[in-house]
Amino acid sequence: MQIHVVQSGDSLWRISQNYATDINQIILVNQLDNPDVLVIGQSLVIPEANREYVVQPGDNLYAIAQRYSVTVQELADANNITNPSLIYVGQLLHLPYYPHVVQSGETLWSIAQRYGIEIERLIQVNNIANPSLIYSGQTIRIPAALKPVTEVNAYTTQMDEQGRQEVLLLGRNFTYLSPFTYSITAEGSITELQDLQVIEAARATTTSPLLVLTNFVEQSFNSDIAATILRSSDLQNTLITNLLDTMRAKGYTGLNIDFEYVYPEDRENYNEFLRRAVARLHPEGFTVSTALAPKIREDQPGLLYEAHDYQAHGEIVDFVVLMTYEWGWAGGEPWAIAPINEVRRVLDYAVTVIPPEKILMGIPLYGRDWRIPWEEGTLARTVSPQEAIRLAANYGAAIQYDETYQSPYFRYVDEAGQEHEVWFEDARSIQAKYDTVKEYGLRGSSFWVLGMRFPQNWPILQDNFTVRKL
Template sequence: MQVLVACSRGQRFDRCPSRIAPLSRHLAFLPYIHWGREVLPVFVDVVRPGENLAEVARRHGVTPEAIIDLNGLPGPGVTAGLALLIPSSRYVVQPGDSLFRIAERSGVTVAALRRANPRVGERLTVGQVLRIPPPPRYRGEVIGYLPVLEPGVTGADIARWGPNLTYVAIFAYRVDAGGNLTAPDDTEAIRATYAAGAQPLMSVANVEPTGRFSPAIARGFITQPQARERLIQGILRTLDQKGYAGVDMDIENIDRSERAGYVDFLRELKGRLGGRLLNVAVAPKWDEETFAYSRGHDYAGIGEVADRVYLMNYEFHWVGGPPGAIGPFNLVRRVLLYAASLIPRGKILAGMPAYGYEWPLPDTPETRARTLSQADAVNLAVRQGVPIRFSEPDREAWFRYRADGQEREVWTPDARSYIAKLALVRDLGLAGTGMWHLGFSAPQLVTLLGRMLQVVRR
């Protein structure tokens, strides 16, 4: 199902996204590398022009097979600019390297790198060998969204994420303006979630069959007492019947006039959950005026009521807008700092995309991007034999290629993106992270979740 959205072209960031995106099926992947109780260090290296995988492996003293397995590559093919995770604690200094750059690409602090290499000074020499220390894993929760409404997405997709999930939000129970719920086929997903050692959350959304999040639906159950009561009773009944551990309220595109009423609804719902978890998904923003789509989410009020708040920190560029970074690091950081000023940090789960977009060029008001999993996006560049570029301010990879007489531009996160964002979550002291969605293949993210987090299990 491809989601079409009713919004103007100027609303690039106002969350008019394809939140229910076409699924690509991908390889299952080992959850993470470990040695006994200690997680084996990994770091990022970037393929040089004209280089093959055997040469990359030889440079770092590992096998090509180890790199293929760790990165979930379909084969030995690589292309210039491809960011690869290298499973080694031995790092050979390259031209242009600094302690900061090496620390950034290995997910450790400069101080930790210094402690592991006490004889190394400020000036590095090309060819010098450094030891990469074990990563400073921090305790954090991880929520993954599983859109079972999307054709091809099933509970079996949970297994690819290994032991790296605290919660699985099974998306979605559609609510209408009268508070009536339409259930998805979620039996298999609930069973698979518990089998993976995670907690299933019943995701409730004001989403129409077209994929549009409806303000009229939200207004209906927020303002009408009978509809509100019907919805709460429907949620409680489903929790008991299906065995859900809690609720994820994904109510988006709320009118600003309903923001206080939505918090009141959440407060009443939380009071009747009987200790079960309430997670609330919110759209990203850094003030209360810039983005119309997120004005209905009262960060402070929601943060006071909810147990967890999932920040959908992506879709800065979306299917109906011009090409660009989906989750640009500078804006992601700005959103998290604003959220952390209003919501207790121990409640915030910072969302990340497990996907990329491919836009046809030239960009026109009628063009729509194609959704790719993160793995498919980078593998596309390898198959096309085009170099991958990296936007340092955005911390996101991109490339262009030509097919069927048309040029196309692809943006996607890669290992460097995920390391930077997971380190930001750690440094800000947030509750953890999450991703949209579990049906996508993102093996580098799976590896780094297991490497940089000690995932909390409930």
């Protein structure tokens, strides 16, 4: 898989010729609404012929396996597919093997060296009885390179049929699914959530559902209700009992606690609540994780940050989600949602107090459209990466790329003469984030939020990692 950035004069036909790949494969994997319209600066995922295949209308896993002379199980295993019937048009599949035609003078040893694989594995895959007897023109199957294993969490706010379908389609990319949200009450109970459809879809894709617990009340995080719970051990015990009842009944495998805007004086109370939750949940086989605000130092001021004790969370819970997004927030000035230089500042601090193998780095699946010149009190509109491309195409805007932030952006003028600035994610920016996950040796990544069309993300994730299933 490669990433191509559209230049002036490019057409899909010319791009497909340059990369020696099928034009329809490019259209499908990028879910191009109008293949005849490309935007200068738009990034495209380019599948690699004979190594990757994009599912087309009418395909099934058996027919694809037959086409490439592999078994259905081999194809399913290579792509984290637990149910062979759950494939969709536009889904990129990695082939477990790709062909190599032996050239004059080549030996099995030189071929193994060329592709960086053990000669014993090459012998086994090809059922070669005598490694000395290979000949020019013979086709040898080369096993696909092993990729680093990672964990991926995805938050979802869609509990309806649309949400269920999205989890079924994308679930092979997730270790955990986190339906948002159950909220605490002042009595130590939790609110209701109609989450059974997405939990069922998670199970169908061998994804572990996490119960998300927040102090989110009436569309905002409530400091007072968090304080009520965190200052009473009796209420905490009642809350944990209610959580356990719901988790057992609905089939959750873990708890993800996202308490935000907690009063600074409740910092240690929050830590103690986590210890109490772990003590009750671990013996029953449940994991406990938390979501943390993006801090760059321990004593960072602000209600969002002060009660989030990175070191204590790293010691107490199984893993943490760092919410490394929202620099470009709806009520603020135009900016990248997750500028990589700012993300790295958070990680530089985090890995000094939290083991990297306990950190999931937050990744946004959305962008924002601001009216400019920006005015205090105005709100940006949230857009999906796919919608951002459509806006650029509709208004004839060229997409720029900020190298410091590793993020695409553009400006356009609407029909009323209002100027806009849009920041979003694309194939390049998401690759930069996966490179960062690998560089810091992190446990993995966490997406906020499903429901946003970002088709390039999934093949790039699959190209970089094998997603762990528990």
